[in-house]
Amino acid sequence: xxxxxxxxxxxxxxxxxxxxxxxxxxxxxxxxxxxxxxxxxxxxxxxxxxxxxxxxxxxxxxxxxxxxxxxxxxxxxxxxxxxxxxxxxxxxxxxxxxxxxxxxxxxxxxxxxxxxxxxxxxxxxxxxxxxxxxxxxxxxxxxxxxxxxxxxxxxxxxxxxxxxxxxxxxxxxxxxxxxxxx
Numbered sequence: 001x002x003x004x005x006x007x008x009x010x011x012x013x014x015x016x017x018x019x020x021x022x023x024x025x026x027x028x029x030x031x032x033x034x035x036x037x038x039x040x041x042x043x044x045x046x047x048x049x050x051x052x053x054x055x056x057x058x059x060x061x062x063x064x065x066x067x068x069x070x071x072x073x074x075x076x077x078x079x080x081x082x083x084x085x086x087x088x089x090x091x092x093x094x095x096x097x098x099x100x101x102x103x104x105x106x107x108x109x110x111x112x113x114x115x116x117x118x119x120x121x122x123x124x125x126x127x128x129x130x131x132x133x134x135x136x137x138x139x140x141x142x143x144x145x146x147x148x149x150x151x152x153x154x155x156x157x158x159x160x161x162x163x164x165x166x167x168x169x170x171x172x173x174x175x176x177x178x179x180x181x182x
Contacts, residue, residue, distance in 0.1 A: 042060075042064075043060075045143055046060055046063050048143065048145070049063055049067075049143060049144055049145055049146055050063065050146050052145065052146065052147065053146050053148065053149070056146075056148060056149050058146055058149055062149075063144075063146075066144065066152065066175070067143075067144050069175055070141075070144055070152060070154055070166075070168055070175055071141065071154075073092060073168070073175055073177075074141050074154060074166065076092070077089070077092060077136075077177070078137070080092070081132075081133045081136065081137045082137070084128075084129065084133070086125045086128050086129075089128055089132075090124070092176060092177050093176060093177050093179060094169050094171060094176035094177065094178050094179075095171075096178075097176075097177070097178055097179035098124060100179070100181055101124050101127050101179055102123075102124045104122075106181075106182060107121040107122060107123070107124075107126065107127065108120075108121070109182050110127070110131065110182060113182075114130065114131070116130075127179075132179070135165075136165050136166070139156055139165050140156055141154045141155065141156055141165060141166070142155065142156050142157045143155055143157055145162070147167075149170075150169060150170040150171075151167070151168070151169055151170070151178070152167070152168045152170075152175070153166070153167055153168075154166035154167075154168060167179075167180065
């Protein structure tokens with residue numbers, strides 16, 4: 001009887017110790033879950049914006065600053081497009097794009113690809129009026145995507161689709177629109 005009582009007492013003590021260990025583990029799990037936080041929308045956007053960078057790092061602060069500057073430029077460009085202010089527009093375009101789209105052969109090639117037949121692009125101003133404005137006016141830019149620390153795509157996100165409306169290139173610390181080439 002004494003052996004049975006000792007056995008029961010030992011099992012009770014052991015099971016109590018086991019239960020207390022289990023309950024301590026259970027108490028720790030909610031703390032771990034509470035300390036983990038879900039990523040914010042801004043953090044997720046930052047990850048999407050920088051995921052294609054190869055060997056370069058762009059900080060969250062730089063990302064936020066660049067996005068703010070790009071969206072401000074796009075807002076200014078929207079006003080310029082509505083008023084069809086060609087001279088102001090050229091101040092936003094990077095020099096090599098102006099040079100490329102001022103060449104007759106490039107304008108002629110682009111004329112052949114326009115959806116509206118019969119329009120002949122003869123000048124950079126024609127490009128502004130018949131290509132740049134129609135393809136961008138009224139578009140909402142949601143996010144930016146880094147190609148490199150000095151090259152950014154401004155995009156509209158719809159479901160799983162990403163539509164590129166602007167390319168920007170940083171020259172001497174300032175962002176300029178880089179027009180696509182043929």
